[in-house]
Amino acid sequence: MNMGKTGGGEWNARRFIEEAVRQIKRRVGAEERVVCALSGGLDSAVVAFLLDRAVGERLAAIFVDHGMLRLGEAAEVTALCRDRLQGSFHCLDAKKRFFKALSGVADPEQKRKIIGAEFIRLFKEKALSMGDIAYLAQGTIRSDVVESGGEKGGKAIKAHHNVGGLPEELGFELIEPLRELYKEKVRQVGEALGLPEAILRRQPFPGPGLAVRIVGAVTAEKVALLQKADAIFREEIEAAGLAETLWQYFAVLSGVRAVGVKEGGRHYGEVVALRAVVSDDAISAGWARLPLNLLERVSQRITGEIPAVSRVVYDITPKPPGTIEWE
Numbered sequence: 001m002n003m004g005k006t007g008g009g010e011w012n013a014r015r016f017i018e019e020a021v022r023q024i025k026r027r028v029g030a031e032e033r034v035v036c037a038l039s040g041g042l043d044s045a046v047v048a049f050l051l052d053r054a055v056g057e058r059l060a061a062i063f064v065d066h067g068m069l070r071l072g073e074a075a076e077v078t079a080l081c082r083d084r085l086q087g088s089f090h091c092l093d094a095k096k097r098f099f100k101a102l103s104g105v106a107d108p109e110q111k112r113k114i115i116g117a118e119f120i121r122l123f124k125e126k127a128l129s130m131g132d133i134a135y136l137a138q139g140t141i142r143s144d145v146v147e148s149g150g151e152k153g154g155k156a157i158k159a160h161h162n163v164g165g166l167p168e169e170l171g172f173e174l175i176e177p178l179r180e181l182y183k184e185k186v187r188q189v190g191e192a193l194g195l196p197e198a199i200l201r202r203q204p205f206p207g208p209g210l211a212v213r214i215v216g217a218v219t220a221e222k223v224a225l226l227q228k229a230d231a232i233f234r235e236e237i238e239a240a241g242l243a244e245t246l247w248q249y250f251a252v253l254s255g256v257r258a259v260g261v262k263e264g265g266r267h268y269g270e271v272v273a274l275r276a277v278v279s280d281d282a283i284s285a286g287w288a289r290l291p292l293n294l295l296e297r298v299s300q301r302i303t304g305e306i307p308a309v310s311r312v313v314y315d316i317t318p319k320p321p322g323t324i325e326w327e
């Protein structure tokens with residue numbers, strides 16, 4: 001099965017959808033059910049709505065809210081799925097459980113593994129409680145496969161929790177209709193499926209969420225702080241009309257504390273780093289030449305609106321040698 005290429009002629013999102021729906025229908029029996037996991041991002045939303053076309057009411061969508069999404073995102077995904085999916089939608093509020101599991105863990109790969117494992121455990125519990133379900137559909141895309149060393153000659157760079165090992169552990173057969181597509185095509189498929197702009201324009205977001213944008217151990221307080229800083233940066237980028245030109249733009253809690261002056265006294269606070277990159281596929285990326293007045297406004301707002309932050313810095317490292325994320 002190679003749905004990323006059309007054999008001859010131009011790739012076309014509508015044809016891709018027709019072919020993917022046909023293949024899913026052929027594979028999934030008329031009485032069989034499919035479960036899918038929503039992460040809050042584009043890929044899993046596209047998979048859910050593709051499956052919605054193929055199996056309709058026989059799809060059960062599960063959204064595990066691990067508490068490390070961006071500000072407002074969990075509510076957006078919930079509203080979209082409740083309104084538009086024909087099948088059932090289940091939102092699991094698992095914030096406390098994730099924060100507990102991550103308590104005191106500073107190593108990034110360890111954080112990924114814990115979040116991945118906890119996600120699987122919760123997802124499995126819920127999916128099993130829903131009766132007989134044969135298939136799991138998930139939003140693995142081409143760059144996940146490449147970067148996880150999921151193909152011959154590939155090298156494991158990061159343990160992406162959305163690839164590898166899931167079907168055996170969960171006992172489901174796996175459906176991964178986007179496996180051959182890079183992000184831009186996934187977006188075109190989403191557009192052809194009629195997904196709202198807010199989801200289509202959504203930046204790629206790592207499965208472990210803000211946990212890999214907080215250097216060191218994660219706490220609920222740090223997540224809340226980062227969500228605020230990130231929301232300010234996003235708001236200013238979007239207001240400046242620059243969102244479309246960037247691959248990703250986000251804030252990072254650097255784990256460094258630096259001195260600043262507040263109310264006439266020395267004050268040690270958090271250092272927030274801003275990251276904005278241009279890229280076609282996330283395999284390589286350049287740092288975005290953002291206007292200085294925009295950076296200045298973001299810095300003023302973050303230090304002014306979030307008292308715990310003493311400094312804001314801008315990351316000017318391309319990939320390679322850096323990576324897009326800080327962890």
Ligand code: XMP
Pocket residue numbers: 112157158159160161162204205206207208212248282283319322323324325326327
């Ligand atoms: P890096 O940081 O390796 O990121 O340059 C490349 C792309 O992958 C995303 N990313 C992840 N996605 N789980 C994911 O699903 C992860 O653990 C993960 N780590 C990085 C990152 O946001 C970028 O788009």
